[in-house]
Amino acid sequence: MDSTKLTLLTILRDRVAHLCAEGNITEALHAATAAVLKAEQELSSDLDSIEVFALVLEVRGDLYRQLGDAEKARDDYRQAIDQLNNRLDLAEQLGRLHAALGAVHDDLENFERAIHHWEVAISYFEKTQPPSPMMIAALSNNIAYLKKSLGDLDGAxxxxxxxxxxxxxxxxxxxxxxxxxxxNLGALYHQVGHYEQAREMHLMALEARRKLYGENHPDTAQSYNNLALALSETGDPELAKDHFECALDALSHCGAEIQHELVSVSENYIQFLQQSEDHQSSKKVADRVQQTLAQWA
Structure with a gap:
């Protein structure tokens, strides 16, 4: 590809980035399409022309995803992947493309295909120089979520x-x-009845979140609640009660936007108290939560 044509494609690509930064996604899509058409016209066996074509397809695919057109995004990502033909010198780009294609299949609820492409993406990110551990970790977390939803708990x-x-x-x-x-690991272990492991995972999450956010934060409250549920299964009812109290206290300081979380934690706590036949305390908790909700109304 000669330098003049490459310069035009660079200008079009920069225009796409500028329009995206301004929030003008629709106009950015027009610019990206112009770049795709130009790159397709110049496509040859020359590796540079193939790389440019794949890159502008990726850019347009990303824009289609932002606009909610998953099918068109999928088609652009597929075509870009086909053009690159498993070139390991472009492992990072192939990793990005498979990661994006997996996300599109996730949006389309093709969960098995999403997992497949995320696993392929990981295999490419492992081959980049240097490797991309953060992408591998993020994709592994995504895969775990889908595998859990599909019942593959070991895989998750x-x-x-x-x-x-x-x-x-x-x-x-x-x-x-x-x-x-x-x-997430704590929740998985709790689901399969490995309560001691669930307890340790939720304790680690709680310790980190207390340092990060302090006591009165929804994520800290979530960890208090989850740890309380695990403690209730490991023969520590008093500790479980203390952690339910901490969860409710934290959420009561977070404001009305988390009222759903407050109700959910209170239901867990009340169920725990009723199973312990502490009906007086369960009524007090219910009354206290209703008072908080009334104050937020």
Whole structure:
């Protein structure tokens, strides 16, 4: 591809970026389409022309995704992947394309296809120089969510453990991403009845979130609640009660926008108290929550 034509494509691509920064996605799509058409006209066996064509297809695919046109985004990503033909020197771009194609299939509820493309994306990100551990961790977390929803709990656990190992190594134990994966692992272990493991994961998430956000934050409250549920299964009813109290207290300071979370935690707490035959305390909790909701109304 000669320099004049490459300059035109660079100008069009820069215009797309400028329009996106201004929030003018519709006009950006027109510019991206012009770039795709120009790159297609110049397409040959020359590797540079193939790379440029794949790149502008990726850019347009991203715009289609932003506009909610998943089918057109899917077609652009597929065509770009076909053009690159498994070139390992472009592993990073192929990883991005498969990650984006997986997200499109997720939007279209083609969950098995989403998992497939995310796994392929991971295989490319492992081959980049240097490797891309944060992308691998994020995609592993996405895969775990879908595998759990599809009933593949062993597969979900494996993917979450990969994500946890990377986030813990790269970001440390007190990062939000690490805490989120600990929380997800805790929920998975609770679901399959591994309550001691659930307890440890939720404790790790709670410790991180208390450092990150303090006591009166919805995420901290979520960890208090989840840990309380695990404690109620490991023979620690008093500790469970204390953590339910902390969760309610935290949420009561967060404002009306989290009233759904407050109701959910209170229902868990009331159920726990009723199972303990502490009906007086369960009534007090219900009354207290109703008073808080009334104040927010």
């Amino acid at each position: 656990e494996t993917s979450l453990l990969i994500a946890l190992e990377i986030f813990h190594r790269e970001l440390g134990p007190d990062d939000d991403e690490t805490a989120s994966v600990c929380n």
